[in-house]
Amino acid sequence: MKGLKTHYDPFGNPNDEYSFSDYGYCGTYISDGNSSGYKSSVTCKKCKKMFEKTDAERLIARQQELDDMQGYVDFVNESPNK
Numbered sequence: 001m002k003g004l005k006t007h008y009d010p011f012g013n014p015n016d017e018y019s020f021s022d023y024g025y026c027g028t029y030i031s032d033g034n035s036s037g038y039k040s041s042v043t044c045k046k047c048k049k050m051f052e053k054t055d056a057e058r059l060i061a062r063q064q065e066l067d068d069m070q071g072y073v074d075f076v077n078e079s080p081n082k
């Protein structure tokens with residue numbers, strides 16, 4: 001078999017080889033369990049790109065959350081009525 005890629009499948013059960021999603025993270029149909037919940041085992045470039053992007057977005061969102069919290073703290077500290 002040539003070019004059988006391992007797709008990222010965050011919903012598959014790694015302890016059960018018969019449990020995997022119908023579609024990989026990139027939207028490719030998974031016909032015979034050529035997927036993995038472990039990012040390090042993934043060879044599909046599309047899947048990698050997808051979860052790298054998602055991870056980056058999660059980091060940005062987290063940073064924004066922290067900024068918002070800091071903004072709130074600043075707001076409370078600047079509030080005159082205390």
Ligand SMILES: [Zn+2]
Pocket residue numbers: 006007008024025026027028044045046047
């Ligand atoms: Zn894929």
